[in-house]
Amino acid sequence: MGYSFSLGDVAYLRSGAGVAALAEVSVLPLTDRIASVAAVRRLVGEERASAVLETVLLRRKAVSKVDSDGWLFTSDALQQASATPVARHRAARLAGLDVHDVTCSVGADLVEIARVARHALGSDLDPVRLEMARHNGTTAGVAFGLARADALRPVSRSGVVVADPARRDSAGRRAWKPADFAPPLDGLIEAYPGRPLAIKCAPGLDFALTPWAEEVELVSLDGQVRESCLWRGLGTGVTRRATVLRSDGTQWTVTDAEPDELPAHEPGEWIVDPDGAVVRAGLVRHYAARHGLWQLDERIAYLTGDTPPPGVRAFRVLEHGPYTEKALKAVLKRHDIGRLEILVRGLDVDPDALRRRLKPRGGAEASVVLTRIGRSPVAFLCRAER
Template sequence: MLRDELVELLSPGGLTLLDSLPPYDSERDIVKLVASLRSAGHPPALVAAVLTQAKLRAKAGGAQGKFGDFAERMLFTEAGLEQATRLRVAARHAARFRDAGIRHVADLGCGIGGDAMAIAALGLRVTAVDRDEVTAAIASYNLAPFPDTVVEQGDAEGFDITRTEALWLDPARRTAGHSDTRRLTDSDDWSPSIDWVFNAASRMPVGVKLGPGFDRDLIPGSAEAQWVSVGGHVVEVALWFGALARPGITRAALVLDDDGAHELTAPADSPDEAVGELGAYLYEPDGAVIRARLIGDLARSLDARMIGDGIAYLTADEPHRTPFAQGFRIVERLPYPEKELRAALRERGIGVLEIKKRGVDVDPARLRGRLALMGPNSATLILTRAAGRHTALLAERLTP
């Protein structure tokens, strides 16, 4: 979004027009809607801006969006929405500051203001800072309902941290812009840099949101690292320092699903269980558990064992319900060679096949095409290594 577009959008007429639009529908005749708005005398730039906002509000809202019903009163940029924290996760970030007795938080690199909204909603004072003028203006709009919140345009590393009690940081890990941004692979190029973040964390309570694939070797020993999974997808690792870190915990896997929040915690990476015989059930740990390296603790809670060294599948003789893994009942072993596997699947009339794999070099999409599936039945095929041997397992999912 350009500055001129934002000025038009933030005018009383622009916001009124935006709120007057019908709910965004990708199937609607957009050309006809544009023509109708233009014939009503609205400038082309304003029409484009409000339609873009309507589309982004629809993407951000609803049961599957990051902001739910709140999206109807927010403004976005494409990059800002993509990089924003889900409100459900942001609420848990905010609770850390509240529970630690923090009264004033500086959100450096606030983006469109998602985390700052959650922190302010708990009655904490927030100073939100973003270096991009348009993004800072949008954050100001989104945070307007909270009187104890101030938005400033500025660089995170130039912020005087003595002005606040604690910091929340979401370093910019992509190139500048509001759409089509590129990921920055070197943490020295982030804004603020990871060295600056860790230096600040040695002086005051700090929370920092990072990508789930952040190099574990760079995590300081003083930090609590919490990997977060939402609906089966790992969305971040948050590092907590000082009063924001829980005593005795350096590794945590937080799983958020339709049933609520579930967490595994440990003082350190947990040792794996021993490799054992393949049982009647197989478990695929949630990605947050895998990244937190708490597979061994999960295995022990399920009375399960590893199926192979370095393979993130567990096996057990009895079924167990757990929010930390998807369970499968092993129906039967199938031959692993592709020609024999294809024949076995045809014999069983399997026309719809979910393919999962770990520890084997297989492209599931290409394999599915080569299998030439036919028949009325559906199943899950798990390709892996059990006790060092390539193994094909026909399985069915266990219901939660």
């Protein structure tokens, strides 16, 4: 849960004395918790030591996630905040519109929205988070309105509603049912009838439980699926979208409006494992058709072809055949494989347990892709080249 900040803490952290204290503590190593608390108490006094120490630690955690130099966070708010590239991508789809973020928290999404929206409003029930959002907006150099309000009691009459419901209960357990979110998804739908919506959710949500969503977008960042966004009322013309972002600023997207007719061929020279956002969005065939690939099996997400798409990890096939442990051990010995990566899809195989049983001892390195074609288990010995 982390330290529970008060409004007094926020006021202090925003003051000249607080800024100076944060600067002093930020240069300390803070590797030992007990020693760190003692050192911070000596520098800033016992009353403010916890708030200062927690803020410095949270800022260090935030560096890899949020463009947030000088921001204020709570532990829970930072954990749930969208990574900046993801928040920026979503905001770009709202450019030029009036937008109300009804669960704005400390403003990670709201700041990006305010950069591009015609008007931006944020609201939250937590007064501490609202004050942190105010500070973070000022620090980022953007302007937006703020209101203390329950997300289920509208304080705006028009514009796009953005929400990021909490998906953990008070004990920290992850919630999977829309009714268990805070606020619940159905409650949000009822509270804003006819309003365009963009609701951030976990990528593992069962989207059959959200029939009101006109578009489901899955977003990954640097190969990791970060979130889904449920869209309504913005007229995109697609029902499923996968967006793949990279920290270097590059990105691409694929939708179900694209063709998905694939040829039927034997395995090609390469195995391609599509980005998780493509798989989770159910767009493997659309992605394959775009790049001239085909499926090994219509129920398996691995793709194959003679030329892999740019910017993806692909495996050049050295040898393939029916999979048994005995046959695979012989293949590894023949190729002098000692360092082995095992990828499995569609088979009940534990890669770590299999590696221990295989005991590869050679000097070369390879990847093994285990899957099935039809009902037959198949092993591909590959070299990961991209």
